Amino acid sequence: MGIHEQSTCFDEKELAAMIVAYDRTCSSLQPSGLTPTVREMIGTWIIAAAKHGERDPEVLHQKALSLWASKMQPAYLQRGSHTPPGLTL
Numbered sequence: 001m002g003i004h005e006q007s008t009c010f011d012e013k014e015l016a017a018m019i020v021a022y023d024r025t026c027s028s029l030q031p032s033g034l035t036p037t038v039r040e041m042i043g044t045w046i047i048a049a050a051k052h053g054e055r056d057p058e059v060l061h062q063k064a065l066s067l068w069a070s071k072m073q074p075a076y077l078q079r080g081s082h083t084p085p086g087l088t089l
Contacts, residue, residue, distance in 0.1 A: 008050075008051045010050065013055075014050060014055055017050075017055050017056065017057040017060065018046050018047065018050050018057070018060060020057035020061075021046050021057040021058075021060030021061040021064060022042060022043055022046055022064075024057070024058075024061040025042050025046070025061050025064040025065055025068070026039065026042065028061075028065060029068070038068070038072075041067075041068070041071070042064050042068065045063065045064045045067045045068075046060050046063075046064050049063050049064075
């Protein structure tokens, strides 16, 4: 028996909230920090939060920023930097 991923459909309002969150998150990062991989990760995190019921674009944005900082910051702290590159404070 195989494992099947449950498909999720979003309506126009939900998609709009995710787009706003994605755009805000990308705008919060410096262009040098926005590699295609980072953009994909941001989108994946926002979609995952939306699949779990979050619909507020500001909350989606904050969750994506928090995840980005927690995933990226440790590597940069090892190099002696206190702020991950790309993050606008």
